[in-house]
Amino acid sequence: MPSLRPLARAHTDLGDDDVAWLLRLVADWQIVADLSFADLVLWLPAADGSGYYAGAQMRPTTGPTALVDDVVGNFMAVGRRPLVDAALRDGRIAREGDPEWRDDVPVRVEAIPVRRGERLIAVVARSTNLQGVRTPSRLELSYLQAASELSQMIARGGFPHPDDSTDHADSPRVGDGFLRLDAEGRVVYASPNALSVYRRLGLVGDLTARSLPEVTRELVPPAMRVDEEVVTGVLGGRAPGDTELGNAAATIVARSLPLAPAGSRTGALVLLRDVTELRRRERELVTKDATIREIHHRVKNNLQTVAALLRLQARRLSAPEGRLALEEAVRRVGSIAVVHETLSQAFEESVDFDDVADRLTRLVADVGSTARPVRARREGSFGALDAEVATPLAMVFTELLQNAVEHAYPEGSPVAEPGSVTVRAGRADGMLRLAVVDDGGGLPAGFSLEASTSLGLSIVRTLVEELGGSLRLLPREDGPGTRAEVTVPVP
Numbered sequence: 001m002p003s004l005r006p007l008a009r010a011h012t013d014l015g016d017d018d019v020a021w022l023l024r025l026v027a028d029w030q031i032v033a034d035l036s037f038a039d040l041v042l043w044l045p046a047a048d049g050s051g052y053y054a055g056a057q058m059r060p061t062t063g064p065t066a067l068v069d070d071v072v073g074n075f076m077a078v079g080r081r082p083l084v085d086a087a088l089r090d091g092r093i094a095r096e097g098d099p100e101w102r103d104d105v106p107v108r109v110e111a112i113p114v115r116r117g118e119r120l121i122a123v124v125a126r127s128t129n130l131q132g133v134r135t136p137s138r139l140e141l142s143y144l145q146a147a148s149e150l151s152q153m154i155a156r157g158g159f160p161h162p163d164d165s166t167d168h169a170d171s172p173r174v175g176d177g178f179l180r181l182d183a184e185g186r187v188v189y190a191s192p193n194a195l196s197v198y199r200r201l202g203l204v205g206d207l208t209a210r211s212l213p214e215v216t217r218e219l220v221p222p223a224m225r226v227d228e229e230v231v232t233g234v235l236g237g238r239a240p241g242d243t244e245l246g247n248a249a250a251t252i253v254a255r256s257l258p259l260a261p262a263g264s265r266t267g268a269l270v271l272l273r274d275v276t277e278l279r280r281r282e283r284e285l286v287t288k289d290a291t292i293r294e295i296h297h298r299v300k301n302n303l304q305t306v307a308a309l310l311r312l313q314a315r316r317l318s319a320p321e322g323r324l325a326l327e328e329a330v331r332r333v334g335s336i337a338v339v340h341e342t343l344s345q346a347f348e349e350s351v352d353f354d355d356v357a358d359r360l361t362r363l364v365a366d367v368g369s370t371a372r373p374v375r376a377r378r379e380g381s382f383g384a385l386d387a388e389v390a391t392p393l394a395m396v397f398t399e400l401l402q403n404a405v406e407h408a409y410p411e412g413s414p415v416a417e418p419g420s421v422t423v424r425a426g427r428a429d430g431m432l433r434l435a436v437v438d439d440g441g442g443l444p445a446g447f448s449l450e451a452s453t454s455l456g457l458s459i460v461r462t463l464v465e466e467l468g469g470s471l472r473l474l475p476r477e478d479g480p481g482t483r484a485e486v487t488v489p490v491p
Contacts, residue, residue, distance in 0.1 A: 035147035037063035087111035177272030185236035237268020
């Protein structure tokens, strides 16, 4: 489905500021749709004056839809909807007396011109499904009155509010809690859900005819609310925006929309949402994340302790084979510890494996015993990996790199130039490809990976199989040396 910005660029002569205004409008017009119990369609005038393109659409959550099909991107010629033509021509809200029938459903249609500054830049068509109409309740009448005032503000260029800085992350909806305030900040009408929200804060009695800022100050201690200017401005209906406040019993989000249908403020619409449970779950998640990071930190410490014990034991051995075996064990434990150290500093259960690979590369290149100096470098990127993939892959990476550093340049090889080991990494089509390429002496004659008795290669084969991947050892393509290739699936 096409979106508003490309439609406006392709078919209209609206400027960037005009499109930005319309984007702000459609970001906020769910409120208008819910208060109106009506579908909204934004019609953009074509550059050649031949008609209109539907740039956006919104259905109500408070009532039945009048538009079953999506219309975004559709073209409507001039004259097909006289109300839309009249609204754009005259700059006023256009209404028809009798409803039109769509699929045997009576629909009342209104057209609201969208003004930005001194210009009319679009039209909002509001379609209300009248099937099953009954005598409206006081709640519904309050909704419709607020919708009417917001519609007049759209036609006058006062909505969306230029100073509304809310990010709408936890913005309440109409059904969460609805308050209508007068110009002094007193409550004219409170929906049952709005009363429930304030009673969670400890309200006794009713809100009607009471000052909302004063009631809030009585219920919310100073330490748990924002500064007084925000309380007075937002909860008093004087300034657009939202605020979060609460006490030991509950936490709420309040959003204020000042109403000024004729230019001067007549009151405000305040929407409320109880976010007590949401904030409790967020705190639990933060605690859980901190606990997981602490566990990774302790595992890292324990692994380092094990490595230190193995290192001490290796120093006490006189047999070179035993000392070498323990040193290899120290290296393998260290590679796992690097992953857990990275996880202990992350806020998610994933690892930036490029950092892990670079640290392991430096570690292996520094401690690898070889008769020839070796330079190791990385090309490409591993990206972020889940912990269950990162830990075994770190072992695979370390073993292949260590194998290249130690065995590619045997005793007696020329030392005029340092050896070169290149690590190449990349992801494509859900697969991670790792290649460790050296310029050493190459594979021994008759080498077979399946028949190899090397402990390091056995570890690599086992881990790669557990990851569902494949391992190959090949001669280097562009000169002497060896190329080890690992391919594993990643999400």
